[in-house]
Amino acid sequence: MQSDPQKTSAHSIHILTAEMGGPGGPAHHYIMFRDHTGADKVVMHGLAIARRNSPVRALRGVMGQPESNTLPNEHFTGIAEFEIFRGDVKTYLQKMAMAVEALHFINAQNLNYRPEDLNGDSPNSIAHTLVTAMQLEFPEEATHFWAPGYERIILPRNWRSAYA
Amino acid sequence: MLNTQDPDIQGYANCLNTAPTVSGVVLEASSSPENTAGNFNRDQYIMPDASENKVTLTPQPLGMTMG
Numbered sequence: 001m002q003s004d005p006q007k008t009s010a011h012s013i014h015i016l017t018a019e020m021g022g023p024g025g026p027a028h029h030y031i032m033f034r035d036h037t038g039a040d041k042v043v044m045h046g047l048a049i050a051r052r053n054s055p056v057r058a059l060r061g062v063m064g065q066p067e068s069n070t071l072p073n074e075h076f077t078g079i080a081e082f083e084i085f086r087g088d089v090k091t092y093l094q095k096m097a098m099a100v101e102a103l104h105f106i107n108a109q110n111l112n113y114r115p116e117d118l119n120g121d122s123p124n125s126i127a128h129t130l131v132t133a134m135q136l137e138f139p140e141e142a143t144h145f146w147a148p149g150y151e152r153i154i155l156p157r158n159w160r161s162a163y164a
Numbered sequence: 165m166l167n168t169q170d171p172d173i174q175g176y177a178n179c180l181n182t183a184p185t186v187s188g189v190v191l192e193a194s195s196s197p198e199n200t201a202g203n204f205n206r207d208q209y210i211m212p213d214a215s216e217n218k219v220t221l222t223p224q225p226l227g228m229t230m231g
Binding site for chain 2: 053
């Protein structure tokens with residue numbers, strides 16, 4: 001079967017889902033950017049970071065190379081991925097810039113991460129927020145996982161991207 | 165072909181160069197105090213099919229968010 005050259009030559013953005021601590025554990029969503037060859041180029045995800053002077057951890061979003069942001073294998077098992085964008089490189093970079101812009105906003109809020117609050121902000125909230133910031137759709141299939149906090153969008157009502 | 169002289173492309177590249185990194189964020193977040201100031205104004209993005217988990221967020225004035 002021949003592959004569709006239009007499809008294989010385009011850049012793409014994906015939601016990756018990993019399960020924490022084995023089957024049935026909570027899911028962790030994060031975002032992967034792939035180039036026209038299908039290679040992983042950039043990853044964006046949420047992190048819970050210990051604070052020096054408080055037991056309440058901080059929630060932050062980061063961007064980096066996939067190799068430097070690999071989730072620890074002993075705790076995370078990749079279980080699904082969903083393509084949410086495929087297109088030309090210029091639009092791909094535009095989406096990436098829109099996501100970076102949202103990362104800065106998220107981090108400026110200095111949010112708390114409280115895992116016991118299943119409706120609170122979490123790394124899953126950051127993944128969903130980045131999808132929204134890129135003006136893409138969060139795939140319905142990705143909502144089937146138990147991913148605490150994924151409903152929460154960390155953007156104000158009047159959010160407007162400078163890159164839209 | 166990517167036109168690196170394209171002003172849009174240059175603008176995106178400038179933005180991407182400012183992206184938060186793991187090391188930078190860990191350093192900044194670890195020394196930040198707990199956020200006790202509330203939150204910014206948001207309430208409309210709850211997924212419509214998440215009624216079981218729906219939470220009511222109380223809008224807060226903007227500008228109360230920095231810890």
